[in-house]
Amino acid sequence: MESTTLKKSNVDISYHPAGRFEETRFEKIHNTIFENSSDGSAVVAKEIADLIQQKQANNEKCVLGLATGSSPIRVYRELVRMHNEEGLSFSNVISFNLDEYLPMEKENKQSYHFFMHEHLFDHIDIDPKNVHIPNGTVSGEAIIEHCLDYEKKIKAAGGIDFQLLGIGRTGHVGFNEPGSHHNSATRVITLDHITRVDAAPAFLGINNVPRRAITMGIATVMSARRIVLLGWGSNKAPIIKKTVEGDISSQVPATYLQEHRNCTFVLDTGAASELTRHKTPWLVDESLTWTAALTAKAIVWLCGQTGKSILSLTDKDYNDNGMSGLLTSQDSYDLNIKMFNRLQHTITGWPGGKPNADDTNRPERAQPVNKRVIIFSPHPDDDVISMGGTFDRLVTQGHDVHIAYQTSGNIAVSDTEALKFAEISKSINPSENVQAIIDALKTKKDADYDPVEVRKLKGNIRRGESYAATRYFGVEDTNVHFLDLPFYETGTIKKNDLSQADIDIMVDLIAEVKPHQIYAAGDLADPHGTHKICLDALFAALEELKDKEYMKDCWVWLYRGAWHEWDIDEIEMAVPMSPDQVLRKRMAIFCHQSQKDGVMFQGDDSREFWMRAEERNKDTARKYNKLGMAEYEAMEGFVRYHFI
Incomplete structure (x- = not known):
């Protein structure tokens, strides 16, 4: 049988007949991996086009x-x-x-x-x-x-x-x-x-x-x-x-x-x-180059395999689990100490930096003491769901915190919830406009798209809930920004592509605030893709602004959403929460009442968002504790994005 080839750049990735192909001993289907879906899609489209043209020639x-x-x-x-x-x-x-x-x-x-x-x-x-x-x-x-x-x-x-x-x-x-x-x-x-x-x-x-x-x-x-x-x-x-x-x-x-x-x-x-050659490549390739990131990933995995804390690992543990290559230049004791210190240094109760303290081994700078901060939230509740404890801590510790809601989130408000607000509005101030909204909601058929007036009402519901949460944390209304990025405002699940208009809105806010810190959602597991577009908008804005003098003092921290947390070896800043702070985060999430019960877009997890968030944060703290760190009630994790 002839070999079929997919091409990326100048590299040929060929398929071999059944029984002969073996990328690793674990894999039973030929696969090619690309950095992103755009690159992979272009290669597949090229193969289809070549086949069409070959058939045409014949x-x-x-x-x-x-x-x-x-x-x-x-x-x-x-x-x-x-x-x-x-x-x-x-x-x-x-x-x-x-x-x-x-x-x-x-x-x-x-x-x-x-x-x-x-x-x-x-x-x-x-x-x-x-x-x-x-x-x-x-x-x-x-x-x-x-x-x-x-x-x-x-x-x-x-x-x-x-x-x-x-x-x-x-x-x-x-x-x-x-x-x-x-x-x-x-x-x-x-x-x-x-x-x-x-x-x-x-x-x-x-x-x-x-x-x-x-x-x-x-x-x-x-x-x-x-x-x-x-x-x-x-x-x-x-x-x-x-x-x-x-x-x-x-x-x-x-x-x-x-x-x-x-x-x-x-x-x-x-x-x-999750493929073995990516998740645990040391089980596949004995000639690995052991980078710092790969070493951290392997040691955390080894702790899970053995049920031991970092400082309890032995040479035998490394050798028995395909990691003998790590011991060629150092023994397990040195490896363990380095990894323990690495993780220990990620933990801080001062996400904006601790004033008058040695910040050599802290994840954030001590200076300036009071930082200007922008928290970008793709939907109007991602800020409190994903990093509510850190958000609360930043405000409490005196930083100038701005919240930027990138989209209105209107499609996530149910018709039942919208009708409730419309009828309340009518009872207070009857009008033809309100009655038209009520009529539209009552006559709407399954999967019909909302008219502009209904979408505006649903967006206002989410705005009101957002103000309730930010006020609960003590943020002035003037520091709350509703960006309503155009890509989202289609009235349908399908969104437009990111445009320069979206990027300009992001650029304008960053230029206005001149932040020392930016927090943004790096969670690409969002079931309907809004997070990724919002993150792309930020990255594009940072690219435009990176040469500005004030951006040299800006650090970007990425948080994850309601579905997943960063892997422990990836986390560069872990902010612990006390039991009281966990409750404060829960109360802020409760402010988003339209999303509390019967959420429309919650993926395959039937739990409410606050339940998922709490369990995720507690699980992160448990993982740190099992690795030998101090015991905390819960933790939120962040990874730094280097744009300069």
Whole structure:
């Protein structure tokens, strides 16, 4: 069999036939890893384009199996670019989409029919007769005939040349959920609860997500001559590890791909982060270069493996766990002391620096004593959920703290909550405008988009809650900034790309405050992507401002959100909280009442945000304690971002 090659820069990453490929002894599926999804998507789009053009040169049809969801969007965007700028023609392409919700009208904005036309088909020269997407409007006995006919059309086209896949957190490909048989063909399937939870943001709540779908079967997918699966982000890391390194199981349908002879997983660093060669590379490569960061990661892992504190580790512990390379130039005692001191020096009760103290081994500077601080919060509650204890400490210790809410967060307010406020407003001051809002909310159909007036009301609800929290911590209203970045204000789950207008708003605030500290959300596990765009906006603003004199005194600290904390070896500043401070943080989170009960976009964790935040902070403190540090009630962790 010929080798199939994906290219990045000047490096060839070739796939080898089944049974010969072995990146590590743990991996059972060929995979290539890119720094980000943009780079990976461009390479995949290039492979598809090359295949189309090769088929054109031979006067042949090119049959593509296409996926939907967030993963392939950049691939489609690149294909559209190549069509517009490089003359790539799709005139010889026949496409078959993997799946469609059931029931689902083609015109519905949540349909995959709408998705494919929005992102690809409306922008290229493919013959509409060559586009095939399962019909979400069929019902009754007609569904069986429709599925059989779909299979016949694929076979009549000569089979699929190239199948593009994403992967769900259940391990589904297409909508082949856990339990799917390897011989399954196109059929109706009941969606797993986790799949519906993941789709909930797009449908404005899980109750609006269909419970069934039509999907190509496992056997249909496996019949493709070439398969590329896309995996982006740390949310996908656990299922990628199970799929690439685990046993073949119907409970993880993507593992069937281990048996395909021409399959590649294209991943970014986040999605690949749990693979053994990245998580614990010392178990794979004995010739590692032991950097300070890798050494810290390995020692923390070793403590977890042995159940020991840092200062209790022995030479035998290192040797027995693939880390003998660390002992070539120093013994375990020296290693342990260095790591213990490193972690100890991250702990501080003075996140703005301790006045009149030696700051040689402290994470922050002692001077200036009173710092100007900006806390950037993607949504109107991320500040208190993610770093409420540190926020409180900064204010209490006399720093000039500014809070900048980057988006309105209006889509996260339920219609029920908005109606409650509208009816209260009407009872106080009746008006036609308020009545129009009430009417719009009462007549709204599932997944309808809110009119501007309703969005404004929902945004004001979140503003009021934000003021309640900042006032509770003692921040003056003049230090609270609502940026309403334009990329977010679309009225839909789908956001616009980051624009210069967004960046300019960030630049203006930073230039106005001239901060000594900036805190920002570095949590890219946010289920609907707002955190990443907000972080990109900050990074772009810092790039524009980095040559300003006042920015030379500015340090940037990244916090994590409600879903994850930094790994212990990554944390560069850990701010402990007493039991009283934990309660104060909880009360600040409670100020965000519209988000307290029945949150719309909480991912797969049904706990309220304050519960998740407290458990995460307490878990961080427990981990420090198990490593041999002092015992604290809870801790918040930060990593410094160096932009200069």
